[in-house]
Amino acid sequence: MQDLKIYNTLSGKKEIFKPINSQHVKMYVCGPTVYGEGHLGHARPAITFDILFRYLKYLGYKVRYVRNITDVGHLLNDADDGGDKIGEKAKSLQLEPMEVAHYYTKKYHDSMQKLNVENPSIEPIASGHIIEQIEMIKKIIDNGFGYEVNGSVYFDVVKYNESNNYGILSRRKIEDMMDNTRELDGQSDKKNQVDFALWKKASPEHIMRWPSPWGDGFPGWHLECSAMSCKYLGEEFDIHGGGMDLVFPHHEAEIAQCCAANNNKGANYWMHNNMITIGGQKMGKSLGNFITLDQFFNGTHSKLNQAYHPMVIRFFLLQAHYRSTIDFSNDALQAAEKGLIRLFNAIKVLNELIPKKQSTIDVSFFVSKCDEAMNDDLNTPIVLSHLFELVKIINSAKEGSYDLKLEDIDNLKQMFHKYTISIFGLHSLNQENNTSDLDGLMNLILDIRNKSKENKDWATADKIREELNNLSIQIKDTKDGSQWSYKN
RNA sequence: GGUCGGAUGGCCGAGUGGCUAGGCAGUGGUCUGCAAAACCAUCUACACCGGUUCGAAUCCGGUUCCGACCUCCA
Numbered sequence: 001m002q003d004l005k006i007y008n009t010l011s012g013k014k015e016i017f018k019p020i021n022s023q024h025v026k027m028y029v030c031g032p033t034v035y036g037e038g039h040l041g042h043a044r045p046a047i048t049f050d051i052l053f054r055y056l057k058y059l060g061y062k063v064r065y066v067r068n069i070t071d072v073g074h075l076l077n078d079a080d081d082g083g084d085k086i087g088e089k090a091k092s093l094q095l096e097p098m099e100v101a102h103y104y105t106k107k108y109h110d111s112m113q114k115l116n117v118e119n120p121s122i123e124p125i126a127s128g129h130i131i132e133q134i135e136m137i138k139k140i141i142d143n144g145f146g147y148e149v150n151g152s153v154y155f156d157v158v159k160y161n162e163s164n165n166y167g168i169l170s171r172r173k174i175e176d177m178m179d180n181t182r183e184l185d186g187q188s189d190k191k192n193q194v195d196f197a198l199w200k201k202a203s204p205e206h207i208m209r210w211p212s213p214w215g216d217g218f219p220g221w222h223l224e225c226s227a228m229s230c231k232y233l234g235e236e237f238d239i240h241g242g243g244m245d246l247v248f249p250h251h252e253a254e255i256a257q258c259c260a261a262n263n264n265k266g267a268n269y270w271m272h273n274n275m276i277t278i279g280g281q282k283m284g285k286s287l288g289n290f291i292t293l294d295q296f297f298n299g300t301h302s303k304l305n306q307a308y309h310p311m312v313i314r315f316f317l318l319q320a321h322y323r324s325t326i327d328f329s330n331d332a333l334q335a336a337e338k339g340l341i342r343l344f345n346a347i348k349v350l351n352e353l354i355p356k357k358q359s360t361i362d363v364s365f366f367v368s369k370c371d372e373a374m375n376d377d378l379n380t381p382i383v384l385s386h387l388f389e390l391v392k393i394i395n396s397a398k399e400g401s402y403d404l405k406l407e408d409i410d411n412l413k414q415m416f417h418k419y420t421i422s423i424f425g426l427h428s429l430n431q432e433n434n435t436s437d438l439d440g441l442m443n444l445i446l447d448i449r450n451k452s453k454e455n456k457d458w459a460t461a462d463k464i465r466e467e468l469n470n471l472s473i474q475i476k477d478t479k480d481g482s483q484w485s486y487k488n
Numbered sequence: 489g490g491u492c493g494g495a496u497g498g499c500c501g502a503g504u505g506g507c508u509a510g511g512c513a514g515u516g517g518u519c520u521g522c523a524a525a526a527c528c529a530u531c532u533a534c535a536c537c538g539g540u541u542c543g544a545a546u547c548c549g550g551u552u553c554c555g556a557c558c559u560c561c562a
Contacts, residue, residue, distance in 0.1 A: 335512030385510035
């Protein structure tokens with residue numbers, strides 16, 4: 001077995017993955033802020049790290065995967081009058097903030113289930129860990145890296161940087177940041193503009209608030225992940241993941257908080273998925289290309305020509321490497337849909353293949369190529385390209401231009417199952433369960449149609465085929481007789 | 489403005505010095521009552537300008553364009 005290599009943002013290089021404990025992997029991924037509909041930006045990290053979660057388990061590790069839900073309303077901007085997203089939404093809908101959070105958490109879970117994203121081992125909620133966050137702030141203050149001003153607590157980045165490296169992850173220099181940060185209305189309590197809030201005093205109209213040693217307020221933007229990863233994974237753990245947009249300031253701040261509180265940087269490997277674009281543009285509400293996951297699944301958005309099955313979204317994401325940007329368009333998704341159908345058709349063909357005495361192709365070559373690609377920083381598009389080469393071989397074997405012996409067919413079955421089902425978490429667009437009743441029915445229909453064909457009653461034969469087609473059942477007339485399958 | 493990343497054929501997307509990634513679409517063929525599927529063949533590439541090299545999509549320099557972050561963000 002080759003080593004798994006993953007790209008570590010901390011070092012800027014691919015590194016051989018070695019967990020702290022040789023049997024167990026501890027992994028934390030930043031989850032959604034639940035104040036709005038789930039969108040593609042939520043799907044990508046969820047799927048990227050779902051693949052990693054599944055693969056690590058496949059490799060035999062016990063994995064504790066923690067992915068948080070952020071339901072604490074953080075400020076919209078740095079000014080003191082700011083509302084927060086969840087609070088604002090709650091006000092506008094006249095709901096309790098917790099109702100808003102709960103509603104969108106449920107929707108997020110529904111979408112994740114449709115995308116066949118496995119549940120993490122623990123899904124901690126930020127508002128349920130206020131105590132842990134307060135305790136962490138106390139430690140940071142005790143260690144001299146936090147200061148209180150007017151009921152708020154800030155992280156002293158400049159002081160921290162004297163003994164640590166603020167910028168270790170994002171490769172920023174504190175001097176540049178000091179130069180670049182513009183003055184914000186002069187009202188700030190911060191010693192330096194680069195400082196960030198650990199605890200924020202709640203203004204009277206701020207709904208989400210908790211008591212603390214510094215008065216009523218709410219925790220800072222970056223603290224929850226540090227507090228919760230520390231609680232469930234310990235002061236040092238293996239992998240921390242999230243979107244690239246989180247590298248700075250969120251993850252940089254997390255490292256600083258962990259070092260300041262525990263004198264330990266937290267995660268050893270930092271992994272970041274790249275962003276998505278829609279039609280070449282950044283997805284954004286102002287650009288009119290903000291498409292929710294539900295809209296993709298239902299096809300209810302003016303930019304979409306059709307509905308896209310969650311598996312198509314998942315498959316499409318896997319056709320690009322997680323560290324590349326990926327562009328969504330109708331053309332690209334339709335291509336992915338066809339590719340996915342082709343892949344699963346080949347698996348069906350494989351299951352029906354008649355073994356030959358000898359193989360005329362070296363199957364093990366492809367097996368090792370796939371493993372190699374997967375171990376090379378989860379290069380899923382390369383794995384898929386090898387699988388598609390095998391799709392051609394499998395189809396050819398059916399036509400007789402290649403031979404496959406029993407052992408190789410079994411190897412292929414195992415390999416396709418391993419990658420498509422176990423690791424990639426894909427399934428066929430129409431789950432063909434419980435088809436035994438239908439089989440009898442379909443055999444009857446095909447029998448009638450074949451009679452028509454024998455009588456050269458093409459009109460009836462075509463009508464049956466067409467009507468079934470409308471029901472998403474496809475007839476294929478082959479040399480060996482007529483076959484049926486779900487169209488998708 | 490600062491920091492970082494990217495630009496590959498009709499579309500998506502791998503690849504990082506010489507050897508066709510792959511998917512979808514197109515074209516021709518095989519098969520078929522017709523169709524679909526499948527198979528075979530085939531077409532369209534490496535943003536631009538220089539440089540290094542026997543050889544550059546790949547390395548170096550410059551240019552243009554795009555994006556991310558710097559402010560909540562996946």
